[in-house]
Amino acid sequence: MxxxxxxxxxxxxxxxxxxxxxxxxxxxxxxxxxxxxxxxxxxxxxxxxxxxxxxxxxxxxxxxxxxxxxxxGNANPEQNTRTHHFAFQVDDAKQAYAKAVEQGIPIVSPPKSRPDGATQTFLNDPDGHIIELCSLS
Structure with missing residues (x-):
């Protein structure tokens, strides 16, 4: 075909x-x-x-x-940025990270720059699903 x-x-x-x-x-x-x-x-x-x-x-x-x-929850015990996850675009990933830390939300990875210039941070929801929050700056 x-x-x-x-x-x-x-x-x-x-x-x-x-x-x-x-x-x-x-x-x-x-x-x-x-x-x-x-x-x-x-x-x-x-x-x-x-x-x-x-x-x-x-x-x-x-x-x-x-x-x-x-x-x-997340069936994969690997808690890193290169495993199963989904991403949401936010206004400011660094600010989202700070808010997550303030609220005691588990962090997988602090903010870092992607090769395309976007900023990304990774965290867990209450069941351990890995969520990326990314922003254009």
Whole structure:
């Protein structure tokens, strides 16, 4: 099958959401809403507990760990910047780092410059998911 035939059949239009399994919905809500400033939005009436948060046109979906979900948290014990993570752009990664330290949020890596000139810092959410916060300066 040619490459053009593949793109004729399917074309991703946008990024929609990330789903994370968590142990404590309230601790996660505080992190994603109170620390990161996301909007807590209504969620359909699933048969399991969770929260949805809006970020521009995308969302984070949290599922409370239960007997039919995956395990909560980061399954990879490596806490470094070159393993599974996702990133959010913020106004000032250095300021976000300082706020995280002030609030006792676990830090994976302090601010550093990327080769493209952006600044990035890495931290953990309450379940150990690694999150990069990056800014253009």
């Amino acid at each position: 040619s490459d053009s035939a593949l793109t004729d059949n399917l074309q991703v239009q946008s990024f929609d959401h990330i789903t994370l399994v968590v142990k404590d919905l309230e601790a996660s809500r505080k992190f994603y809403v109170d620390f990161l400033g996301m909007d807590h939005v209504p969620r359909p009436a699933f048969t399991f507990d969770g929260h949805w948060f809006q970020i521009g046109n995308q969302q984070i979906h949290l599922i409370l760990e239960h007997d039919q979900s995956g395990r909560a």
